[in-house]
Amino acid sequence: MAAHVYTEADAPIDPLKGKKIAVIGYGSQGHAHALNAHDSGLDVTVGLYQGSKSWEAAEKAGLRVTDVSSAAGAADVVVMLIPDEKQRRVFEESIRPVVRPGTSLVWAHGFNIHFKQITPPAGVDVWMVAPKAPGHRMRELFVEGKGVPSLVAVEQDATGNAWPLAFAYGNAVGSAKAGLIKTTFKEETETDLFGEQSVLCGGITSLIKAGWEVLVEAGYQPEVAYYECLHELKLIVDLLHEGGLTKMHKFISDTAKFGDLTRGPRVVDERTHDEMRRILKEIQSGKFAREWIRESEAGGGKFQRLLKSDLDRPIEKVGAKLRARMPWLEAR
Secondary structure (H helix, E strand, O other), X not given: OOOOEEOHHHOOOHHHOOOEEEEEOOOHHHHHHHHHHHHOOOEEEXXXXXXXXXXXXXXXXXXXXXXXXXXXXXXXXXXXXXXXXXXXXXXXXXXXXXXXXXXXXXXXXXXXXXXXXXXXXXXXXXXXXXXXXXXXXXXXXXXXXXXXXXXXXXXXXXXXXXXXXXXXXXXXXXXHHOOEEEOOHHHHHHHHHHHHHXXXXXXXXXXXXXXXXXXXXXXXXXXXXXXXXXXXXHHHHHHHHHHHHHHHHHHOOHHHHHHHXXXXXXXXXXXXXXXXXXXXXXXXXXXXXXXHHHHHHOOOHHHHHHHHHHHOOHHHHHHHHHHHOOHXXXXX
């Protein structure tokens, strides 16, 4: 069944008027939520740890800043926008002790609630507004009078007013302009992780690296292989983003279309589908979440080694030299 898309008319900001909003964190999502909500007329305070490098940036942007505990204790709505792996400790140490009954505890991603890393107290509302874009893009579009779509979910409705508050917040951060879709913490979390792992991050980057390596192994120049397998990807992604498969097929050559339709299924075949199904089961069962939590709690050594190895790949060294000749690519 197709989802119903809610717009600004369905999501008045009024339920949040007069309420104090505490945005915990001022990174990619945090700065966008805080600034967008502030510009929508809401009473926003940013909560950060003492000594945070973001403190000065938030103040320069015209926002009120205080420590996490003070911000959360004074707030009617507490929005958790720090990294997943840091949320449990911060919540238990600085938020749970000061949160009052009737407060809204808000997330932009359901990881910690769905996988029960955080169990909110009774008597509070627990809801989510999950924008489908990085924070910098969310802010850029808001400033332009546009928005990115968001998923909205309610996990705990202690006050009976969680849904109106969630939709109001979705409007305040700009997402109602593009559309709000009702979901659950389970659906948002599991689909988000699956998309990241199998398509958006893991799948695409693995495909890029494999394609580049095959061309270089066959004797082609690394720079030419880089342009073909990585640099030109943006052209295709932009077409897909703007108009789906229809627009891509409209603007690529018939040669490219025929190659797509006859060779693509040989690269992503039933074996790929089977592996994607295994990845999804690992997400649904909590196996991935447990693995990531253990790694984070152990200091992230394996994670850092894997990241370093990935960034040390020859394709990235070739790409760095080529990108240096195109400084206009460094948009942010």
